[in-house]
Amino acid sequence: MTYIPALQALADPTRRALLDRLRLGPASAGRLAQGFRVSRPAVSQHLRVLVCAGLLDVSACGARRIYRLRPEGLEALRGYLDALCHDARMGTPPDAPPSA
Amino acid sequence: MTYIPALQALADPTRRALLDRLRLGPASAGRLAQGFRVSRPAVSQHLRVLVCAGLLDVSACGARRIYRLRPEGLEALRGYLDALCHDARMGTPPDAPPSA
DNA sequence: ACTTACCGTAAGCTATGACTTACATCCCTG
């Protein structure tokens, strides 16, 4: 029952949209909020969740706060999925007898 | 703002625990429920979510219903994460100027 | 120093989702 904050963070469509926006390159909080229907504080809260989940990095640049994708966080998730994929392919041969 | 049911499904710890249990091999609903504190109907509901998300396959075996991991569903997710990882590494060179 | 812009935080509301109990359904067995 391991807790994986990155998966929790990726569950929300708005947060995924933020990540997609950041694939174009780093951006400030205000700039990010412009493309979304939800309020700026809502975007700020989502950014906070993404940072806490290890999916984003922040760097202060004057009064602005620049957000950018954090590759390490995403690669950790890939590790989890890769292991799951591996066992899904290997652990379930077409004629394997069910364990119940 | 694309909707990805698999990510929604993976957000819940109990569902991830079910997937982890199924890495050992296919199992019936009742057998799966035995290892969990939550009630059997709760497990049944979680299994339904996982099936609808494309992460599990079901096959009736008499009165039992056998659940097993569905590699295709997991690989689709990997595709999403791979693209994100790629852009995170390439699209954010250490000295790239912020787009705001 | 005052003003303005940018941003995060707090408080409150509402919707979504996870859980439980009770019930309906299907399949095998005697």
Next chain:
DNA sequence: CAGGGATGTAAGTCATAGCTTACGGTAAGT
């Protein structure tokens, strides 16, 4: 065909999470 086991479904309750408005704080410019 009646009985029992295995499982999904329905209705209702409660916690969590996302949204909004209002506010506080910091940095830059004049």
